[in-house]
Amino acid sequence: MSVREGTLDELRAAVGLQIADEQLLRTLASGLNDVEDVLREVVRSDVQAVNEAATHLVEAGGKRFRPLFTILASQFGSGGRDAVITAAASVELVHLATLYHDDVMDEATMRRGAESVNARWDNTIAILTGDFLFAHASRLVADLGTDAARIIAETFGELVTGQMRETVGPAEGENPVEHYLSVIGQKTGSLIATAGRFGGMMSGAAPEHVEALCRFGEIIGAAFQISDDVIDIASPSHELGKSQGTDLREGVRTLPIIYELSAEDPDPRLVELLGKPLTDDVLVAEALELLRGSTGLERARATLSDYARRARSELEALPPSPARDACESVAEYLVARTH
Numbered sequence: 001m002s003v004r005e006g007t008l009d010e011l012r013a014a015v016g017l018q019i020a021d022e023q024l025l026r027t028l029a030s031g032l033n034d035v036e037d038v039l040r041e042v043v044r045s046d047v048q049a050v051n052e053a054a055t056h057l058v059e060a061g062g063k064r065f066r067p068l069f070t071i072l073a074s075q076f077g078s079g080g081r082d083a084v085i086t087a088a089a090s091v092e093l094v095h096l097a098t099l100y101h102d103d104v105m106d107e108a109t110m111r112r113g114a115e116s117v118n119a120r121w122d123n124t125i126a127i128l129t130g131d132f133l134f135a136h137a138s139r140l141v142a143d144l145g146t147d148a149a150r151i152i153a154e155t156f157g158e159l160v161t162g163q164m165r166e167t168v169g170p171a172e173g174e175n176p177v178e179h180y181l182s183v184i185g186q187k188t189g190s191l192i193a194t195a196g197r198f199g200g201m202m203s204g205a206a207p208e209h210v211e212a213l214c215r216f217g218e219i220i221g222a223a224f225q226i227s228d229d230v231i232d233i234a235s236p237s238h239e240l241g242k243s244q245g246t247d248l249r250e251g252v253r254t255l256p257i258i259y260e261l262s263a264e265d266p267d268p269r270l271v272e273l274l275g276k277p278l279t280d281d282v283l284v285a286e287a288l289e290l291l292r293g294s295t296g297l298e299r300a301r302a303t304l305s306d307y308a309r310r311a312r313s314e315l316e317a318l319p320p321s322p323a324r325d326a327c328e329s330v331a332e333y334l335v336a337r338t339h
Contacts (some may be wrong), residue, residue, distance in 0.1 A: 016333020017068075021322035024075065031071035031085060032064055038089040042136045053129040057096050065224075066091045066192060070199040073213045075323035077203025086140050087198035090152065093137035094191060098159060100130035148198065155194045162186025176258050181303075184225040185218060192221035212317035216327060219314065223307040223334050229254035230300050230338040233291045245284045251277030255303065260296025267294065301338060308335050 019025045043054040067088035074084040134156070141152045162183050170179035196217035200210035232247050233256055247254045253261070257274055260266055273287045291297055308331040318324045 016330050016337065017326055018329035018333075019322065019326050024322045024326065027075070028068060028071055031081075031088065032068060034085045035064070035067045035071075035088045035092065038085060038140075039092060042089065042093065042140065043133065045132075049125075050129070050132060053125050054132055056129075057099060064092060066095050066195045069192060069217060070195040072323055072326060073196045073199025073205075073217075074203035075321065076200055076209045076213065076318060077205035079204050080202040083144055083202040084199060087144060087148070087202050088195070090137045090140040090144075091191060091195045091198065093133045093140070094152070094155070094159075097130040097133035097137065098163075098191075100126045100133070101163075144198075144202065148201070151194060151197060155190050158186045158190035162190070176253075176262055177255070180253075180255060180258055181222065184222045188225045189218040189221035192224075193218035209318055212314050216311050216314040219307055219311040220330060220334070223304060223311060223331070226255055226300060226304045226307060227334040227338055229256060230297065230304060233288060233297060234338060245278070245288050248274075248278050248284050248287055254300075256291060256294070256296040256300040258296070259299040260291065260294045263295055270294065304338060305335055308332065 019028075039058050040055070043051075043058055045051040045054060070088035070091060071084060074080070138149075138152065141148050162185075165179070166183045166187065170176050193214045194217070196213035197210055199205075200213045205213070229247070232245065232254065247257070253274075260270060261274060267290055270287065270290045273283060273290070278284045278287060311331045312328055315324055315327055318327075
């Protein structure tokens, strides 16, 4: 079982995975190495412009949590390794495709420490590259059978619906917190749920275990977003590895902000500051300071703890194993990283 140098250390640091079992760690690392090979092969094109744009984000790397979770979920079955790797690569391709499209919508200039495709080339290239990756993800899944093809199609629908709902915002009279939590369940949770479902399905896990992995993935995916919302406000820049208050600067209303603005007696200065994107560093610093002491941040942390608890409860349906322990460590990490 070949494992590239550095992969084991990277896995130990990734998304809070605490894995004491060396064999499981090597299985995951080997699987991720194979996923990387598939990704690089699939996105390759004889057309130079397509090849450069499509390999741009693949080469930039990332945590690869979705394929990692696919492989981890496959540990509850006993076979189908090739299908698991194919499924893991397909969910990562879908994720990468959404990043190309997100960068266009957000007018982003950087992604994973590299210049974004829309900034390096233009929006049209970025959109078409995202479509190119979606197409290849569909092609991979087609080899996995009609059930898998239906599941990925439904997931596409959830991702697009979530993005549309986020763009439009809550309907008149709709609770903004419930709207936000529902949107992140679609935008982030749905694909991670599919990763868990695919891993269980392709390895022949019991149906009840496949469903538990799917539910865990959906909940933990939303929890990742809530955790990111909290640390964007609560963590110093040197810990984030980027400027604080990114969401404030872009005018994005994350969960702590939504909680604060929907409170019975919100801080009037915060209401004024959060009424538009903040470009002035002094105003960003002021808003961050007020948010850190707000009930909005406190309530967001409480919601995150509840999501982590719900995720752990889904794991109770799975047999005790190092793989289950690893899944549980992710839920614990998401809470711990915000304190």
